[in-house]
Every structure is written in C-alpha cells, then in structure tokens.
Amino acid sequence: MFSDLHKMPPPYRIKVVEPIPFLSAEERRRALAEAGYNPFNLRADQITIDLLSDSGTGATSAAQEAAAALGDESYAGARSWFRFHDEVGDLTGYRHILPVHQGRAGERILFTSLLKPGQICVSNTHFDTTHANVELAGAHALDLPCPEAADLDSTEPFKGNIDLDALERLLAGPEGHRVGLVLMTITNNGLGAQPVSMANLAATRELCRRHRVPFFLDAARFAENAWLVSQREPAYRDWTPRQIATRAFELADGCVVSLKKDGLSAIGGFIGLRDDDLRAMCEANLIATEGFSTYGGLAGHDLERLAQGLREVVDPAYLQSRAESTAGLARMINEAGVDTVQPPGVHALYLNAGRLLPHLSPHEFPGHSLVCQLYLDGGIRCAELGSLYLGTMDDQHRLVTPAPFELVRLAIPRRVYTDAHLEYVASVLAHIAKEPGRVRGHRIVSSPKLLRHFKVRLEPTPARAVRR
Ligand code: F0G
Numbered sequence: 001m002f003s004d005l006h007k008m009p010p011p012y013r014i015k016v017v018e019p020i021p022f023l024s025a026e027e028r029r030r031a032l033a034e035a036g037y038n039p040f041n042l043r044a045d046q047i048t049i050d051l052l053s054d055s056g057t058g059a060t061s062a063a064q065e066a067a068a069a070l071g072d073e074s075y076a077g078a079r080s081w082f083r084f085h086d087e088v089g090d091l092t093g094y095r096h097i098l099p100v101h102q103g104r105a106g107e108r109i110l111f112t113s114l115l116k117p118g119q120i121c122v123s124n125t126h127f128d129t130t131h132a133n134v135e136l137a138g139a140h141a142l143d144l145p146c147p148e149a150a151d152l153d154s155t156e157p158f159k160g161n162i163d164l165d166a167l168e169r170l171l172a173g174p175e176g177h178r179v180g181l182v183l184m185t186i187t188n189n190g191l192g193a194q195p196v197s198m199a200n201l202a203a204t205r206e207l208c209r210r211h212r213v214p215f216f217l218d219a220a221r222f223a224e225n226a227w228l229v230s231q232r233e234p235a236y237r238d239w240t241p242r243q244i245a246t247r248a249f250e251l252a253d254g255c256v257v258s259l260k261k262d263g264l265s266a267i268g269g270f271i272g273l274r275d276d277d278l279r280a281m282c283e284a285n286l287i288a289t290e291g292f293s294t295y296g297g298l299a300g301h302d303l304e305r306l307a308q309g310l311r312e313v314v315d316p317a318y319l320q321s322r323a324e325s326t327a328g329l330a331r332m333i334n335e336a337g338v339d340t341v342q343p344p345g346v347h348a349l350y351l352n353a354g355r356l357l358p359h360l361s362p363h364e365f366p367g368h369s370l371v372c373q374l375y376l377d378g379g380i381r382c383a384e385l386g387s388l389y390l391g392t393m394d395d396q397h398r399l400v401t402p403a404p405f406e407l408v409r410l411a412i413p414r415r416v417y418t419d420a421h422l423e424y425v426a427s428v429l430a431h432i433a434k435e436p437g438r439v440r441g442h443r444i445v446s447s448p449k450l451l452r453h454f455k456v457r458l459e460p461t462p463a464r465a466v467r468r
Helices: 025-034 062-069 079-092 103-114 128-136 164-172 198-210 222-232 241-251 276-289 300-312 316-335 366-378 419-434
Strands: 096-100 120-123 140-143 179-185 215-218 254-258 269-273 348-352 383-385 399-401 407-411 442-446 457-460
Touching: 025 366, 062 300, 079 096, 079 241, 079 269, 079 300, 096 103, 096 276, 103 128, 103 179, 103 215, 103 254, 103 269, 103 276, 120 164, 128 140, 164 179, 164 198, 179 198, 198 215, 198 241, 215 241, 222 241, 222 316, 269 276, 316 348, 316 419, 366 383, 366 407, 366 419, 366 442, 366 457
Parallel strands: 120 140, 120 179, 179 215, 215 254
Antiparallel strands: 096 269, 254 269, 348 407, 383 407, 442 457
C-alpha cells in the first residue's frame, strides 16, 4: 500500500472539469419552495454539491473515453460486447452474462423468471427498487439484517451481514418451502453502506445449498465491499480486492448488478448465471424487453466504458483513497457534533438526523428537514432515509408508523468531488449543528400512493420555540 504515514491521494489527476453553480440564499429558498421542498424536483443547475446518489454520477477516465471511441454499434455480436463479456466473465466466473441497461431491469428479468407468486425472497436488506421488483413478481420481500445493524453507533465491522440464525429458522421452519431466493446486497445500501463478510456469504451459501434455495448477490458495490473485507476480515488481509470480489461471486449461484456504481459509468448492468434453463428464460425476457442478448439496452460505447471501468474500480489505490476520503468526511462531521452510522462505509454516509433534531418528532420528518436545511444553507442535495421514505401514512398523509431511524444519506459520486468539496459539506453541517433548533419541520401537502419519496410535495411547519 501507499504508506501508513500518509493519506492516500486519489491515484489520478483531473483533466476535464465542469462548473458548479453557487446560488444566493434567497435563490435557494425560492428554488426549494418551487420544488415543493422535495430535492428530487430541483434542477441540477440549482445545486452546488450533489450527494443525492452515487449511481451513474461518477467521472469516467481518459482510458474509458478512449475505449468508448472504439465502440462497435453493430446490432448483434459487436466487438464491444465481447470485450464486456470477457471482462465480466473473468471477474465473476459466471457462464452466462446477460447485459441490461441498469440494475432494476436485471432485477425485473431475474425475479419474473425465478420467483413464483407467493414465494419469499430473503435479503440482508432489499434496496427499494429490488423490493418493488420482488413484489411486482408476486413474491414477498423479507429483510433479515443481522442484529448488530440495529445499533447505529457500534463499530462492528460487518453490520451489513444477514442474520444467519433467523435465516436458518426460516428455511427449516413451516414457511421454509416458500423461500424462492436468498439475495445478499453487497454492500448493504439500505442499512448504512455496511459491508457483508465473506464468512457470512459462505455460511449463507451453505444454508441455501442444504435447503436447495438459489443464492444470488445484488452486487452493485462489489468492489467497495471487497475493499472493506480486505481491511476488516483478517482471513482476507492478503487478498486483492479483485480476488475477494471474484471469490464472492463464486460463492453465489448468480448475481444481478447495477454497473452505474462500481462499473464507473453512467449506465449499465448485467445478470450473471450458471444455470442453463434460467439463462434461457431470462434471455427470452431480455430480448423481448431490453434488447438483443449482445447489447441489452446498452450502446457499444457504453459496453466499452464499462469493460474498462471494471478494471479501474478494483485498483487498491483507488479504493483506499475513496474509502479514506469518506472516512475523513465522517470524522469532520462527527467532530462538528453530528453522528453518522458507524463505522463509515465507502459510497455514502448516513447522518443521524433524529438525534441531531430532537425538537422535531418523526411526524415532522427530521431527516427530510435536515435535507432541506442542507440545501438552504449550502446548496447541498441529499436524500432522506427515515419516516418520509419508510414510514406508513394514512389517507391524509399523516404518519402512522415511523421508520426505526431518521437518517439522511450523503452519497458520494466516484472521482467527482475533491476533499475540498467534502470539507465544504462538513462546514455547512457544522453550521447547522451549532443551532439545530432553527431547523423547521415539514408536513406533506400532496403525495402519490406508490414510491412516495420521488414525487411528494411538502411545506415547512411554522417555526416555534425550541425545546432543548
Ligand atoms: N441494488 C442496489 C443495492 C442499489 O443501490 C441500486 C441503486 C439498485 C440495485 C438499482 O440499480 O439504479 O441501476 O437500477 N441504487 C441507487 C442509489 C439508485 O442511489 O442508491 P439501478
């Protein structure tokens, strides 16, 4: 590794840049009001630092753009397809690779081919689209996170693990025959970007073998999980991130992968499979709904960027620098008095808004209120993971069951922001933490029934005296 004495700098320098806007406080206030206090409705040119998602938002390399110029756009059997296919095949070891335009297309194709109505899909935590696609296939999505995940402050190294005891009880119990799939999300995006250990993956595979249930990975952040394994799981200390990733894929019967994250590209994904019959079913669905099996909704130039991106993403220097940068941001934020889910992961930090804003009850959406304040004070866009997103509401959009935690996710795009940008984010949070009582709550004005958080409109509740 680089050196224990230094922080690892990014192993690249910046060749092409894009200006970012700085609006006045009044312009931000107006923009947020016009957006119905929902950051999904903001325009990108109203945002200074965009931490809404790490998906499709990374910077590409010169080598990726050079490869893209060689993109072969033949309808079938393009050169670019074979380059992508060989790269993914080498990394994952799967016999069958089906390209898709993004992760959720792969989820839809896999789940409608593999799951039968009434079956259960078990996960450490389903991502929201994954959950939706399981339910759209007529099955039931069940999360069994490990008990350590419930303590946001504990520094247990693998809080992304599945609860093996609960999984075994389910598989051996009366409902065991209904389990149609076990899907492990690496890293666990729904639960604080926490990694899954190789030991947990291996034990899950054994349980699935014994009970003849397919075991798949949702491997959107396979490289970042591998990095955290190399740092936190002693048996893998001498393995490269690429070796660890390959071993993780080997442990599973297949995978579904969004390549908008660790593919270091704006678009892309794939399904990896060993089973011939399942491949035939998925392929028919792919051709009917995504595109022919050698492009799956992607252009040749996308396949080229992805093939190159998959090489770059497992570079230990890149992963070390990215992980240290995220950990550095966590440190600055914690020192400013804002707690984050511990220990810090790689792709995102999760702020404990419930603890920062005790004057707001879950009914006033403290997570969402912090999201709005970050925009008002600093032009920073991020997303709530709390009662607005996960709570249940009555017909008048009043909160009935709050979420277990009121969190805010700061997702960090790959190779886009420097530590100076992250210092700015920390300083805006420090400003809010000095006087948290001025953060106003919010109530819902209108809301769609499905996928609420994308289209909901809100308004601030009246300011009132602060209880401390
Ligand atoms: N699985 C996980 C774990 C994800 O985080 C995502 C997307 C998907 C599947 C779906 O992939 O977007 O390519 O269709 N996560 C993004 C996020 C949107 O912001 O966390 P996709």
